[in-house]
Amino acid sequence: MNFILYDGVEWKKLFPITLTRPVSEIILGLCTIKERWEKYMKKNVEDVITQPFLSKKYSKEEFSFFDNILLINSSFLPNEELIQILFSLKENETIFFQEKMIAIKKNFFKGKEDILSFPLKKCKKTYSVKEVIHIQSPWDIFINNETVLKKDFMFFTKGKKSFSLLGNNNIICRDKIFLEENIKTNNVVLNAKDGPIYIDKKVVIMEGSIIRGPVAIGKNTTLNIGSKIYGGTTIASFCKIGGEIFNSVIFSYSNKGHDGFLGNSVLGEWCNLGAGTNISNLRNDYRKVTVWNYEKKDFVPTNFQFIGVIMGDHSKSAINSQFNTATIVGVSNSIFGYGFPPRYIPSFSLGGIQSKKRIPFNKVCETAEIMMNRRNVNFSFLDKKILEYLYQLLDI
Incomplete structure (x- = not known):
């Protein structure tokens, strides 16, 4: 079949x-x-x-x-x-x-x-x-992530033997923690009381980091000093992570390497959040949020209180960026400037609330190529053609 x-x-x-x-x-x-x-x-x-x-x-x-x-x-x-x-x-x-x-x-x-x-x-x-x-919908990814994590852990680790963790660490509920080989840790806390923890090959977890399951960490990812990873979170391969993360999914090769909060969010590949970037995942009035709808080209109501940011591939934020609750960010954006950026940022945008500029396409490709080369990944002809196709569209 x-x-x-x-x-x-x-x-x-x-x-x-x-x-x-x-x-x-x-x-x-x-x-x-x-x-x-x-x-x-x-x-x-x-x-x-x-x-x-x-x-x-x-x-x-x-x-x-x-x-x-x-x-x-x-x-x-x-x-x-x-x-x-x-x-x-x-x-x-x-x-x-x-x-x-x-x-x-x-x-x-x-x-x-x-x-x-x-x-x-x-x-x-x-x-x-x-x-x-x-x-x-994009928020279905993090809403279902805790449930999927628990099922995947049982299914993917069945019959397999976990490797041992070296170093002076605090391990809680060891039977719900699965470790692949060549993981480097020392003076970290792994707490699987509320859900399993899966850590893939060659992950580095620096001193003072705390992981509270259910959580999955992909291969070759680094958690910087003092990282705080809460349940319902998946961090894919080759990421650099720091600060506080709650119930979020971060795709491969994306970075949130510094202090700042990320909650109820999804980051695509090749994203980078500058130092001190913070994401609001709850309105001040506790009301349910509206979210940008690409088909209707307008904000539509949802039945959810907690949505942070949904960010497409290759988008970046500058240091101390602040994102409002339920912000949708397209592909290949460079976000910077004072105040909160709009809650919908079309792809290839440059700046924040000060201007509505578009990044020239050659600069889009240059940035992608530089970032990918730093991880020994080729910015291929097919990658370029996909971005070129999207660049020719309006308001995506």
């Missing part, structure tokens, strides 16, 4: 995080959505069907599957019930959750366009699942 992940209507609802990636590349818990599906299915994804401008980086150029295809909407996360039904599907059978299609089994497709336009009325039988996590 060839299983394929595709971007449904949720892709647009997950801006700015999905401006530069398919839904399947979103990180929460211990891994990306794609990696989680592969772990549950016990095989590699055959292909990812996404937007044309992202396809050259994330999809196969040739599509040659003619039979036995299982098509899965990337915005749904796998669980045991869902996997069991998936493997029992027959030709033209589907799985739904609350009138939304999760998956369909089809023996023949003419091509990628045929897959996404297949008429559901031809389906022979429909199954439904009682419970599944569905990622439909």
Whole structure:
């Protein structure tokens, strides 16, 4: 069976995080959505069907599957019930959750366009699942992160043996802490009483740092002196982290290396928060927040009190930047200046409330290349073409 992940209507609802990636590349818990599906299915994804401008980086150029295809909407996360039904599907059978299609089994497709336009009325039988996590908005990433972390920890560490932690450290609930190899720590606190802690290979945790689970730390990440990491937080690989972080997800290669608070937030890849940057995650009047909606081009009400910042890839803030509750930041922004910046900052913006300037595209590429080269990562032709496509659009 060839299983394929595709971007449904949720892709647009997950801006700015999905401006530069398919839904399947979103990180929460211990891994990306794609990696989680592969772990549950016990095989590699055959292909990812996404937007044309992202396809050259994330999809196969040739599509040659003619039979036995299982098509899965990337915005749904796998669980045991869902996997069991998936493997029992027959030709033209589907799985739904609350009138939304999760998956369909089809023996023949003419091509990628045929897959996404297949008429559901031809389906022979429909199954439904009682419970599944569905990622439909950027804040769904951190809202569900604690639950996903706990499930991932049990699933990914089952039957594996944790490495020992060297140094003089305070370890609480050791049985709920899993350590990969070559972790460097001394005089830190790991408290898994309220949830598990997973620390990947070659992580450095400097003196005085405190981690209170559930938390996942990706490989080659460094926690600077006195870092305070609260539950519900995932920090992916190759990050540099400091200060106070609560219930947030930080994608790979992003930095928050200094003091300052980050809560109920999502940072994309290659972001950098300058020293003293602080994020408000609660209004002074305790009311539920409004959030910028890319499709309606306006702020819309939500049913949530706690939302910090949602920041797209390659965006940066200067020292002592202050972000208001529920701020949406696009891709490749350089944010600086006095006062609070707007609660919606379009991609490629320069400055703060003082002006509405756009960064020249050559400068966007120069900054990306310099930052990525510092981590020995190539700013590829495909990376440039994705940013170039977005740069030609207005108000994203």
